[in-house]
Amino acid sequence: EDQVTQSPEALRLQEGESSSLNCSYTVSGLRGLFWYRQDPGKGPEFLFTLYSAGEEKEKERLKATLTKKESFLHITAPKPEDSATYLCAVQGAYGGATNKLIFGTGTLLAVQP
Amino acid sequence: GAGVSQSPSNKVTEKGKDVELRCDPISGHTALYWYRQSLGQGLEFLIYFQGNSAPDKSGLPSDRFSAERTGGSVSTLTIQRTQQEDSAVYLCASSATVNSPLHFGNGTRLTVT
Numbered sequence: 001e002d003q004v005t006q007s008p009e010a011l012r013l014q015e016g017e018s019s020s021l022n023c024s025y026t027v028s029g030l031r032g033l034f035w036y037r038q039d040p041g042k043g044p045e046f047l048f049t050l051y052s053a054g055e056e057k058e059k060e061r062l063k064a065t066l067t068k069k070e071s072f073l074h075i076t077a078p079k080p081e082d083s084a085t086y087l088c089a090v091q092g093a094y095g096g097a098t099n100k101l102i103f104g105t106g107t108l109l110a111v112q113p
Numbered sequence: 114g115a116g117v118s119q120s121p122s123n124k125v126t127e128k129g130k131d132v133e134l135r136c137d138p139i140s141g142h143t144a145l146y147w148y149r150q151s152l153g154q155g156l157e158f159l160i161y162f163q164g165n166s167a168p169d170k171s172g173l174p175s176d177r178f179s180a181e182r183t184g185g186s187v188s189t190l191t192i193q194r195t196q197q198e199d200s201a202v203y204l205c206a207s208s209a210t211v212n213s214p215l216h217f218g219n220g221t222r223l224t225v226t
Contacts, residue, residue, distance in 0.1 A: 004155070034214060043117070043204050043217030044156070087156070091212075099169040100146065101215060103156040 002027045002092050006104035013078055013111050021073040021086055021107045029093030033071050034101060035064050036087040044087055078111045085109070115139070117218035119205050125224045126195055134190040134221045138207030145188050146208075146215060147180060151201040159203075162188060163211065195225045 005024045013019055025033065032051050036044035048057040050066040057064045061082065063074045073086055085108045089101035118137040126132050138145050147159040158172040162182045173179070177196075182188040192199055202222050206215035 031212065036217075041219070043206075043219045044215075046214040046216060049214055089156075096169055096171060098211065099161045100158040100172070101156075102158070103148075105153070105155040 002090060002097055002102045004088055004090055004102055004104035006086075006088050006107050008107060009105070010108040011110070013075075013109070015079055015111055015113050016077050018074070018076045018078070020075070021109070023071040023073070023088030023104060024069060025071070025088075025090045026069075027090050027092045027102075028097065031091040031093040031098060033066055034089045034091070035062075035071070035073055036089065038085045038087055038106070047086075075109070078109075080111045080113050083109055083111045117205055117207055117216055119203075119218035119221050121221055122219065123222045123224075125226060128197060128225055129194055131191065131193045132195055132223065134192075134203050134205075134223070136188045136190070136205030136207075136218060138186060138188070138205070139216055140186075142207035142209050142216075143185065144208045144211050144213070145182060146206045147188070147190050148204045148206065148217075149201045150204055150220070156204065159190070192223075195223075197225050199223060200225045 003026045007022045035047040038044045048064040053068045061076050065072045085106040087106045089103040120135045145162040148156045161169040164185050177193045180190045202220040204220045206217040
């Protein structure tokens with residue numbers, strides 16, 4: 001069964017204190033791994049798609065990396081506006097798994113000024 | 114250029130009543146998805162539409178749940194004889210193709226009393 005586990009569940013950082021969020025996954029063939037950001041009362045906002053091990057994507061203070069078993073979202077010198085829940089999701093490559101994203105439960109990030 | 118629109122944003126209903134939730138996807142997006150997000154839970158896949166047909170209904174939790182899509186655009190999720198465990202945020206997403214990133218609406222918060 002396809003599964004996504006995110007850690008930590010919650011993370012509190014001081015402004016400027018860099019850190020990483022982890023997403024471990026099991027899937028029978030990976031079509032894509034997705035990172036989303038979700039603010040309270042809003043729907044998830046797309047950040048990145050990664051397709052193969054070794055791939056990296058960057059956007060402002062965020063960098064996502066992918067291995068065969070996990071993905072990391074690195075946050076460099078975070079600001080309070082980076083506070084949000086970060087969600088990881090996978091799309092499988094075969095059969096019905098291609099029709100949906102399987103999401104983890106997210107990491108709640110709080111960045112204090 | 115509008116995003117995914119969902120209505121109502123909030124719905125309070127009594128146990129046993131039927132409810133209809135509406136989703137207007139991004140214009141031109143052929144794929145449409147319904148997810149459910151409960152407190153402390155990850156996003157749970159409900160159903161996927163390609164055009165007006167639903168090739169994957171595997172996530173619908175019971176036969177009280179149904180969905181349709183008309184004109185390759187608007188979708189309605191109907192929950193009959195609502196139960197308290199149906200209380201959650203129901204999120205709709207659309208994508209240009211099945212392999213494109215999902216773009217989410219802000220959801221309908223359903224409370225069953």
